[in-house]
Amino acid sequence: MKCISWNVNGLRACLKKGFMESFVKLDADIFALQETKMQPEQAILDLPGYKQYWNSAERKGYSGTAVFSRIEPLSVTYGLGIEEHDHEGRVITLEFPDCYFVTVYTPNSKRGLERLAYRMEWEDAFRAYLVTLD
Structure with missing residues (x-):
């Protein structure tokens, strides 16, 4: 199984800069x-042959994740x-017979660490979430 993970920093802009060519080439x-x-x-x-799974932030133009998979998962969790952590589209989990595939976009602490407390809460919640995937 070949998996690619890419922080695109804005997919619409990336689409104008050769994203589809790279997507096809990476196969x-x-x-x-x-x-x-x-x-x-x-x-x-x-994307012929791929199922698309999107988890977008409620706030337009902000964060968000997506997974495109040729392999049909048993389940998908967004x-x-x-509640307090699921408004920014940061996690998608695909369950397969032998493993889980998780894509995650971790919150930034921001300049001056103004969002550090939230980031630490989020990380604790994410680690606890991963334990539940067993």
């Missing part, structure tokens, strides 16, 4: 994106299942 079974900064309806991606 991954699972392709995960972080920091998509879009809702899925803002750009139509023609977020951590914790």
Whole structure:
């Protein structure tokens, strides 16, 4: 299984800079994106053979993740299942018979560490979430 993970820092901009050519050339079974900064309806991606899974932030143009998979997962989970952490589209989990695939876009602490307390809470919640995947 070939997996690619890519922080695109805005997928719509990346689409104008050769994203599709790279996507085809990399030929991954699972392709995960972080920091998509879009809702899925803002750009139509023609990806034959891939199922698309999107977790967009409620705030437009902010964070977000996506996974494109040739392999049909048993299940897909969006977020951590914790209301206070699931508004920014940061986690998608695909369950397969022998493993889990998780894409995550971790919150930034920001300049001056103004969001550090939230980041630490989020990291604790994420680690606790990972333990539940067993």
